[in-house]
Amino acid sequence: MAKLKLSYFDFHGGRGEPARLALSMGGIPFEDDRVPPSEWERRKPNTPFGALPVLEVDGQTLAQSNAINRYVGKLTDLYPTDAWQAALCDEVMEAVEDISTKIAATMFLPDEEKKTQRKALAEGPLPFYLTRLQQRLEAHGGRYFAADRLTVADLKVIVWIRHLRSGVLDHIPADLPDRVAPKLVDHYERVKNDPRVQAYYDKHGVAA
Numbered sequence: 001m002a003k004l005k006l007s008y009f010d011f012h013g014g015r016g017e018p019a020r021l022a023l024s025m026g027g028i029p030f031e032d033d034r035v036p037p038s039e040w041e042r043r044k045p046n047t048p049f050g051a052l053p054v055l056e057v058d059g060q061t062l063a064q065s066n067a068i069n070r071y072v073g074k075l076t077d078l079y080p081t082d083a084w085q086a087a088l089c090d091e092v093m094e095a096v097e098d099i100s101t102k103i104a105a106t107m108f109l110p111d112e113e114k115k116t117q118r119k120a121l122a123e124g125p126l127p128f129y130l131t132r133l134q135q136r137l138e139a140h141g142g143r144y145f146a147a148d149r150l151t152v153a154d155l156k157v158i159v160w161i162r163h164l165r166s167g168v169l170d171h172i173p174a175d176l177p178d179r180v181a182p183k184l185v186d187h188y189e190r191v192k193n194d195p196r197v198q199a200y201y202d203k204h205g206v207a208a
């Protein structure tokens with residue numbers, strides 16, 4: 001079996017967590033390399049695109065979270081084998097990436113500017129993506145986003161929903177998902193209660 005090393009920042013959530021989760025759920029051994037902020041400047045130039053996550057496979061590197069998610073999804077049977085269902089899975093992961101990028105762009109803004117931009121996100125793009133993701137979920141059976149079973153798309157969505165509901169994003173109401181996309185919150189609970197997902201969070205001492 002290939003030797004895997006997944007590098008991501010030393011916090012729960014974010015772009016690296018779906019792959020951490022998938023590998024753990026699939027029982028695939030990997031080095032869980034958690035990069036402390038103090039090491040990032042030194043390591044950044046050695047990553048393919050100056051960003052994390054990065055997956056090393058027998059010493060070769062793969063960047064871009066969704067490429068990593070697809071790869072580990074294939075290793076763990078958490079990615080559809082049917083081409084159409086795989087495309088539906090990709091669609092959802094890219095949609096989460098689109099909106100996550102908008103939120104990430106506000107992270108290091110000065111306070112007033114951050115407030116303005118986050119309020120605008122909470123009034124427009126966030127409800128839009130939440131309701132559209134909910135519609136896609138319903139269009140594909142209502143339980144999972146693709147193939148009527150748990151895939152890496154579901155993992156990417158629950159990590160994002162948990163982040164939104166956690167209240168850590170100033171100026172973005174933590175109850176937004178519950179108000180505008182309750183079926184996405186039901187989906188979050190469904191996936192979170194999967195015994196493999198629960199085992200991961202039990203092991204890492206965080207509530208999903």
Ligand SMILES: N[C@@H](CCC(=O)N[C@@H](CS)C(=O)NCC(=O)O)C(=O)O
Nearest residue numbers: 014015050051052053063064065066
């Ligand atoms: N499109 C990339 C974005 C990667 C990205 O922006 N990662 C952030 C963390 S979630 C990062 O490395 N930030 C530190 C930096 O850019 O210096 C992906 O999906 O992996």
